[in-house]
Amino acid sequence: METPHVAVIIVSYNGLPIVQQCLPTVAQTKWENLQIVFVDNHSSDDSVGWVREHFPNIQILSNPDNWLFSRANNEAIRQTECDYVALLNNDVAVSDDWLEPLVKRAESSSRIAVLQPKILQFHRRSHFEYAGASGGFLDQLGYPLARGRIFEHTEEDVGQYDTSIGIDWASGAAMLLRRSALDDVGLLDEFFELHMEEIDLCWRLRRAGYKIEVVPESKVFHIGGATLSRTSHRKLYYNIRNNILMLYKNLPPVQFRAVFFQRVILDYSIGLAWLLTGKWRQSLAVLRGYLDAHKMKHHYSPPINAAALPSYRGRILLDYLLLRHRHFSDLPIKRLKNTPSSGNIQ
Known part of the structure; x- marks a missing residue:
């Protein structure tokens, strides 16, 4: 062969x-x-x-x-x-x-x-x-x-x-x-x-x-950070913009709207916190990311069906900030869906 x-x-x-x-x-x-x-x-x-x-x-x-x-x-x-x-x-x-x-x-x-x-x-x-x-x-x-x-x-x-x-x-x-x-x-x-x-x-x-x-x-x-460091406001802009576009491209419209509403609340809250602590570049990157994602949506047609949804059916930002989960193995196994495995998330 x-x-x-x-x-x-x-x-x-x-x-x-x-x-x-x-x-x-x-x-x-x-x-x-x-x-x-x-x-x-x-x-x-x-x-x-x-x-x-x-x-x-x-x-x-x-x-x-x-x-x-x-x-x-x-x-x-x-x-x-x-x-x-x-x-x-x-x-x-x-x-x-x-x-x-x-x-x-x-x-x-x-x-x-x-x-x-x-x-x-x-x-x-x-x-x-x-x-x-x-x-x-x-x-x-x-x-x-x-x-x-x-x-x-x-x-x-x-x-x-x-x-x-x-x-x-x-x-x-x-x-x-x-x-x-x-x-x-x-x-x-x-x-x-x-x-x-x-x-x-x-x-x-x-x-x-x-x-x-x-x-x-x-x-x-x-090595990591060879193109843009993880703290770069430019990197944050691309991550926000492209993540919203990715959701628009891959989620059916009804689900996208539900997710988008929650994302606006969470992302803008973080952006406001950055603004209040003097990190105005990061705050502006969040706003620009959303505005430019909206301008770019015309390039895409959202899918009709809901195939291949994200596998972790929780909200990792809340798990991280409120429940203090720092390890993947800390996450509730029942929230991991749609992914073939040996029966656990480890």
Whole structure:
């Protein structure tokens, strides 16, 4: 049987120091039929020259401008012919055997469209990393959470989330995608530009009947914050805007209106709190995110049916603030719906 062809795509913009740190680990990946594509978003730091000199076997795509995450990845995907596409952030380091468990699981069922490895912190490898941890979920209001990370709190990895289970979303920092599934539902939403685009893609795939899973046997290590820091008001703007657009795209109108009403109350309350504490940039980012989401809604048609709703049927913001839940395992198991697992949320 022929080994599946995997194309690993890494998008970078003025990230030479982290590319020098992480790309050599990707180049050591043990996989027979492997293509590595380095996509440069018009950097000015000679990233392309360094990659060309040190890794002549890596394919380089140089974009004429900074196409950001969605468009740059999409263009690279369109230029590859493969069975699977692996998206890696340029600040992700991998072990040499990270890919095999993902492909092995993908090959077990044609309905599995996306697989995520366990994502640990690069500088503190005993702890889960913010971007995906051990598999992502959405609560009923569309707020993301993950096994090993709730909002800013990341857990120590002691094997508590080593079960492979179905999830709502996989992190764009490190994910394996079935190419035929992308041909079926489309690529990353280029209107999103940055942030939430992988969650939206996973939701669209789930609505089409595909599965998203995490395979903790595979591990990668993420530096994080290479594009925008987690405290950046610009990052907050994209997260708010794109999250509201994602809900509009994937929830039937009646459910969207119910969720939107609750989100306005919660998000604007947080924005007001930021304003009262002098964080006016963050407060303005919330307002701009909502206004721009409203302006962009005309690009989309909401779905008719309610297939593939978020799996966590609670409100994670209230769980976090009022009940002080900091660990995924603290959450009530009865609230986790629609996701195949071994019978628990761990």
